[in-house]
Amino acid sequence: MAKRHFTTVRQLERNFKKFIGLSPKEYSNIIRFQNALATIKNSDENRSLIDIAFECGYYDHSHLTNEIRRNTGLSPSQF
Template sequence: MLELNAFFLKRLNAPKQDLSSIVTCIKEARGQITVDALAKKNHTSPRQLERRFHKHIGITPKEFINISRFQHAFSAINHNKNRKSLLDIAIEHGYYDHAHLTNEIKRYTGLPPSGL
């Protein structure tokens, strides 16, 4: 009996519920990664990734990626020593244009960029 337990314990895989490596991957990409690329990189499907995020974090992976990207852009805006334009910051952080970034700023802060 002990031999069987040892046999199966050796083959027991760690549960795939740990999202820390996926969150780290998002942070390292500074939020500039797609859900499909994230799923491929972590050997899972986009749908499975979405279920795990909903279960453990409460939001979709896409929303988490958007929040992470916004955090990096917001930090760049706050520490804008070189006086870059909002368009330059937007493009640098993966937004289509400054209006896209402006909408994200309003969405997450409730203020327009001029009110920051």
């Protein structure tokens, strides 16, 4: 993305933070979390949490579970 906009990675990060208010990594984590949460809410009960975690880019189900608890204070089974 930096090459496409003829800038450095660091300059891109600074501009992203300036205009969006978050770093690109923080923004990416929020979007990934929202996608995972929507997938959990809209999936049938036969779908395992590990499948959802891998689909949404998490390393394993505990990584996803920790993100859900950190961001919502709830466990995945409460959704």
